[in-house]
Amino acid sequence: MSAVVKGPPPLICGPPRGDESGPLAVQSLSVAKLGFLRVKGSNAIGSTFLRPIQAMEDSSVSLRNDCAAISGRNLRQMSTMENPTNIVWHKSPVEKLDRQHLLQQKGCAIWITGLSGSGKSTVACALSQGLHMRGKLTYILDGDNVRHGLNRDLSFKAEDRAENIRRIAEVAKLFADAGIICIASLISPYRKDRDVCRALFPEGDFIEVFMDVPLHVCENRDPKGLYKLARAGKIKGFTGVDDPYEPPLNCEIVLQQKGRDCAPPGEMAETVISYLEEKGYLQA
Numbered sequence: 001m002s003a004v005v006k007g008p009p010p011l012i013c014g015p016p017r018g019d020e021s022g023p024l025a026v027q028s029l030s031v032a033k034l035g036f037l038r039v040k041g042s043n044a045i046g047s048t049f050l051r052p053i054q055a056m057e058d059s060s061v062s063l064r065n066d067c068a069a070i071s072g073r074n075l076r077q078m079s080t081m082e083n084p085t086n087i088v089w090h091k092s093p094v095e096k097l098d099r100q101h102l103l104q105q106k107g108c109a110i111w112i113t114g115l116s117g118s119g120k121s122t123v124a125c126a127l128s129q130g131l132h133m134r135g136k137l138t139y140i141l142d143g144d145n146v147r148h149g150l151n152r153d154l155s156f157k158a159e160d161r162a163e164n165i166r167r168i169a170e171v172a173k174l175f176a177d178a179g180i181i182c183i184a185s186l187i188s189p190y191r192k193d194r195d196v197c198r199a200l201f202p203e204g205d206f207i208e209v210f211m212d213v214p215l216h217v218c219e220n221r222d223p224k225g226l227y228k229l230a231r232a233g234k235i236k237g238f239t240g241v242d243d244p245y246e247p248p249l250n251c252e253i254v255l256q257q258k259g260r261d262c263a264p265p266g267e268m269a270e271t272v273i274s275y276l277e278e279k280g281y282l283q284a
């Protein structure tokens with residue numbers, strides 16, 4: 001028989017009921033009444049945790065029952081669905097700009113594409129480390145890793161690769177909206193799929209980085225032995241062997257093999273960091 005463990009009373013947020021002997025009652029805090037909220041002892045940058053509620057400055061936003069809701073024109077703008085039915089975007093009073101201000105950086109997606117073995121994961125890690133050391137918040141979405149969880153149901157058929165890429169782009173978009181510099185590292189071999197991802201982001205916030213390393217170099221590295229298996233016909237549809245890789249035509253950054261040698265990963269990461277600095281992503 002399982003025992004019932006009685007913990008502390010739940011914190012209930014709602015209008016006072018006149019009966020305070022039960023669970024601890026807390027009067028609802030109207031968003032409109034909040035104004036500036038100073039959080040003592042918080043590690044927020046500066047002492048102002050929230051800026052004045054921005055939603056109130058936007059004429060398309062109305063406050064109903066203390067909740068910000070958007071309507072009309074903006075609804076169409078913010079939904080990514082072609083025919084949104086009975087779905088209304090719920091706006092939060094803390095917005096991307098507020099989060100960026102807190103983090104002193106701009107959220108974006110750095111999309112690293114290239115053949116298997118071209119050094120995507122290595123550069124992603126060097127970049128994450130370099131930015132972390134500068135006090136910038138990053139998160140890596142590595143194709144291999146995401147395929148262990150969220151995308152474990154997907155194969156390497158063209159339509160599954162497209163879905164893999166689409167889902168990762170949507171997750172990267174959430175991270176970017178959180179104000180985080182999201183580093184996605186996946187083969188993403190088809191131009192069309194990468195262009196669909198780019199279209200999800202505001203202008204400039206999708207930064208495509210091409211690992212321009214020749215197939216023979218990647219194949220010589222073959223750290224997982226997958227090229228060998230693909231050449232032996234034991235893996236079908238392997239990128240670069242019997243499935244195409246379409247190099248980007250207009251990407252933001254190309255990381256190239258220099259002569260016979262590849263630049264060290266740290267140097268490649270610095271190239272990306274310089275780009276972010278120049279474009280203002282390392283400040284709010």
Ligand SMILES: Nc1ncnc2c1ncn2[C@@H]1O[C@H](COP(=O)(O)OS(=O)(=O)O)[C@@H](OP(=O)(O)O)[C@H]1O
Nearest residue numbers: 116117143144156161164186187188189237238239
């Ligand atoms: N058929 C086939 N083609 C290409 N790659 C294959 C394949 N099967 C397994 N792998 C391994 O899966 C990793 C690629 O996953 P991705 O999610 O980046 O691929 S994709 O963007 O959906 O094309 C890739 O990892 P990386 O080597 O890090 O690129 C491979 O290790």
Ligand SMILES: Nc1ncnc2c1ncn2[C@@H]1O[C@H](COP(=O)(O)OP(=O)(O)O)[C@@H](O)[C@H]1O
Nearest residue numbers: 116117118119120121122221223262263264265
């Ligand atoms: N800039 C580089 N120069 C030399 N070797 C590298 C470089 N970057 C990565 N490598 C090596 O290449 C192999 C594949 O790198 P990895 O980052 O796993 O590639 P990918 O994620 O594109 O499959 C690894 O053994 C790694 O140590």
